[in-house]
Amino acid sequence: MNITIKYFSWIRVKLKKSHDLIELDERMSFKELKNNLISKDPIFQEIFKDNSVKYFLNLKELNDDDLILNNGDVLAFLPPVTGG
Amino acid sequence: MIKIVKESFDLENEFQKISSNKNGAYSFFLGTVRSDLSFSNTEIKGIFLECYEELALSQLEKIRLQALKKWDLSECIIIHRVGRLNLGEKIVLVITSSSHRSNSIEACEYVIDSLKIDVAFWKFHILDNEEKEIVYQKSKDSEKMLKWREIIN
Numbered sequence: 231m232n233i234t235i236k237y238f239s240w241i242r243v244k245l246k247k248s249h250d251l252i253e254l255d256e257r258m259s260f261k262e263l264k265n266n267l268i269s270k271d272p273i274f275q276e277i278f279k280d281n282s283v284k285y286f287l288n289l290k291e292l293n294d295d296d297l298i299l300n301n302g303d304v305l306a307f308l309p310p311v312t313g314g
Numbered sequence: 315m316i317k318i319v320k321e322s323f324d325l326e327n328e329f330q331k332i333s334s335n336k337n338g339a340y341s342f343f344l345g346t347v348r349s350d351l352s353f354s355n356t357e358i359k360g361i362f363l364e365c366y367e368e369l370a371l372s373q374l375e376k377i378r379l380q381a382l383k384k385w386d387l388s389e390c391i392i393i394h395r396v397g398r399l400n401l402g403e404k405i406v407l408v409i410t411s412s413s414h415r416s417n418s419i420e421a422c423e424y425v426i427d428s429l430k431i432d433v434a435f436w437k438f439h440i441l442d443n444e445e446k447e448i449v450y451q452k453s454k455d456s457e458k459m460l461k462w463r464e465i466i467n
Contacts, residue, residue: 239436310451313435
């Protein structure tokens with residue numbers, strides 16, 4: 231199954247990309263996906279340690295690490311906003 | 315009405331869209347790009363605004379609906395620009411309209427304060443060498459929002 235992850239602000243700058251299309255062999259929780267990402271790039275450790283970063287799943291804030299992701303889901307990693 | 319746009323906007327045109335004899339008050343907030351210093355103390359050339367557009371539109375609509383209901387507004391316009399903006403350029407416009415001034419004034423302040431804390435826009439300074447420097451959220455903005463959360467909830 232495929233998951234899209236969108237990156238913004240300093241996360242996008244640090245990763246040098248605005249998004250990822252992740253192919254997974256099996257369904258997994260957000261927590262498992264986090265571990266999967268850390269194993270591929272240690273930068274994610276820094277991202278996930280930052281309590282100010284918010285996570286959105288299909289445009290809704292995600293607060294449950296145990297939530298199981300589905301094919302076609304769009305995740306977004308959002309640092310604190312600074313518009314206006 | 316909510317818009318996220320690259321191009322500038324005209325205040326009179328936007329006002330005419332919601333002008334009505336039923337209204338006795340309109341409040342406007344216009345945010346512009348001000349000269350500022352970078353972290354290395356050099357004058358910035360402008361700003362760059364990044365946006366997660368689908369999310370920002372839904373967040374702006376939520377704020378707009380809260381303001382319409384809480385302050386009994388007849389209309390609320392929010393326009394926010396994205397991309398590269400030079401010093402002095404318009405960034406954001408909020409117009410609220412109501413029968414009486416206290417409602418439109420308070421609602422206008424609520425909308426811009428909420429936008430700064432709850433909507434998916436990110437600002438970067440543009441430096442002399444065209445590099446971008448991230449602008450971080452100010453604690454005073456998030457502290458101010460605590461007051462509004464008590465009022466709106």
